[in-house]
Amino acid sequence: MKASLFYLPSAGSRTEIEAGMAGMRPELYQRMLAELSEQIRMADDLGYDSVSFTEHHFHIEGFEVSNNPVLLDLYFAMQTKRIRVGQLGIVLPAANPIRVAEDIAMLDHMTGGRANAGFARGYQRRWVDIMAQQTHGVSGALPHQHDAIDAANRAAFEENFQIIKKCWTQEMLTHDGQFWKVPAGETPWTLDTTAKYGKGVENGILKAVGVVPKPLQKPHPPVFLPFASSENSIRWAAKEGVTAILPAMLPVYENHLYDVYAEVSGRPRGHGTGLLRDVIIADTDEEAMALWRDSGQFSGRAWFEPFGFRRGMQDPKTGSFLTPEEAVREGYILAGTVDTVIRGVEANMKRQNVDWIFCYTYNSLIQHAKLMKSIERFYTEVMPRFG
Numbered sequence: 570m571k572a573s574l575f576y577l578p579s580a581g582s583r584t585e586i587e588a589g590m591a592g593m594r595p596e597l598y599q600r601m602l603a604e605l606s607e608q609i610r611m612a613d614d615l616g617y618d619s620v621s622f623t624e625h626h627f628h629i630e631g632f633e634v635s636n637n638p639v640l641l642d643l644y645f646a647m648q649t650k651r652i653r654v655g656q657l658g659i660v661l662p663a664a665n666p667i668r669v670a671e672d673i674a675m676l677d678h679m680t681g682g683r684a685n686a687g688f689a690r691g692y693q694r695r696w697v698d699i700m701a702q703q704t705h706g707v708s709g710a711l712p713h714q715h716d717a718i719d720a721a722n723r724a725a726f727e728e729n730f731q732i733i734k735k736c737w738t739q740e741m742l743t744h745d746g747q748f749w750k751v752p753a754g755e756t757p758w759t760l761d762t763t764a765k766y767g768k769g770v771e772n773g774i775l776k777a778v779g780v781v782p783k784p785l786q787k788p789h790p791p792v793f794l795p796f797a798s799s800e801n802s803i804r805w806a807a808k809e810g811v812t813a814i815l816p817a818m819l820p821v822y823e824n825h826l827y828d829v830y831a832e833v834s835g836r837p838r839g840h841g842t843g844l845l846r847d848v849i850i851a852d853t854d855e856e857a858m859a860l861w862r863d864s865g866q867f868s869g870r871a872w873f874e875p876f877g878f879r880r881g882m883q884d885p886k887t888g889s890f891l892t893p894e895e896a897v898r899e900g901y902i903l904a905g906t907v908d909t910v911i912r913g914v915e916a917n918m919k920r921q922n923v924d925w926i927f928c929y930t931y932n933s934l935i936q937h938a939k940l941m942k943s944i945e946r947f948y949t950e951v952m953p954r955f956g
Contacts (some may be wrong), residue, residue: 570918570955571618571925572948575657577633578605578622578641579933582647583863584834586934589633597933598634601843602644604937608792608930608944609645612652615793615948619653619685620645620925621793624660625739630934632872639672646680657795657814657927662699662722663692665728666749670736670780677784684786690726690802692876701725704748706723716880724748727805736787741769741777751778795927796845798822800829800943807833807841814843814927817901818881820920827921843925844917846903852945854905860939861904864931866893903928912954 580601581591592598597881604904609620622638635641642654654676659669677684682698691697701707707725727745730805733744744751744912763770784790794806796816806813807830815823831838847865851857869879882901896902900916928947932940 613649621657658689660688661690661729662725666732736780848928864934
């Protein structure tokens with residue numbers, strides 16, 4: 570099992586966020602970059618496989634101030650030697666897929682082949698509706714909803730992914746889809762230089778384009794899907810050979826998804842999948858849970874539960890949720906001493922062996938020195954039991 574750091578980078582502590590408009594404060598963003606740099610350089614030295622960032626826009630509240638994960642990837646890659654860098658993920662329905670393919674290919678070259686790629690569908694309508702407004706009525710789609718908005722979002726996501734794969738793997742790109750056409754129409758192109766040194770033109774009309782550069786990794790960087798909780802998403806990931814990362818979900822939900830991925834991919838159950846977990850290690854269980862309440866619980870209640878992200882932890886029969894203590898015991902929250910966290914990882918592995926664990930790393934919401942120690946202890950004291 571590989572360990573990766575996952576950041577929804579916060580600008581500000583709980584106190585600073587509760588004071589309001591933390592995302593607007595440049596000094597908090599500067600502090601965030603400095604602390605992340607130190608954490609990721611240490612993770613590089615320790616041996617963590619990768620680090621990834623989300624994409625969101627307009628987050629004046631201070632949560633997830635991460636509008637360009639590829640830029641963050643490059644920034645931290647330039648400070649490190651071996652750790653892979655990725656996105657979890659770029660929101661494809663709100664993106665130009667050719668630009669995405671170009672950006673990640675450039676990142677791959679600039680990092681010497683250390684780029685990962687991660688693509689998401691986008692659920693926050695405040696920004697997806699604005700950024701995707703020129704894409705034929707695509708909007709953000711809430712998790713667990715299946716309606717016309719969800720269908721349009723999924724169609725745009727899947728078409729954009731196919732275009733990105735073509736950009737990376739085919740010499741010349743043509744596409745005739747619902748949302749994109751390449752070329753866009755009858756485009757005249759009579760440049761003599763293209764006739765001599767290029768291709769894609771017939772009788773003075775553009776017929777195809779070549780997207781460059783191609784990625785350094787062949788056929789392309791590894792691709793990840795965060796954070797899959799529906800059968801449709803799991804089927805798509807398994808069919809495309811994409812690693813699916815599952816959020817915390819009760820067995821009644823996740824067992825079916827593991828079965829579907831294995832059936833569609835033809836791989837052993839658990840292979841091609843990973844887990845997302847809050848990871849906080851401290852000297853005592855009590856200290857770790859206090860840190861979690863000001864980070865994982867605080868941001869969960871303020872920012873994620875309103876979008877439906879906790880539904881996978883709700884018992885379908887009783888409607889009840891596990892207590893935080895029960896969630897720690899079952900490994901849905903990895904917070905406590907080293908021994909407590911080891912038992913939590915063991916509980917997960919008993920339910921299902923997976924290839925990856927993505928450590929939700931609450932920068933700014935946990936004091937930097939304490940988070941540095943937690944990141945170090947997880948890799949040096951917990952992971953040797955599972956590596």
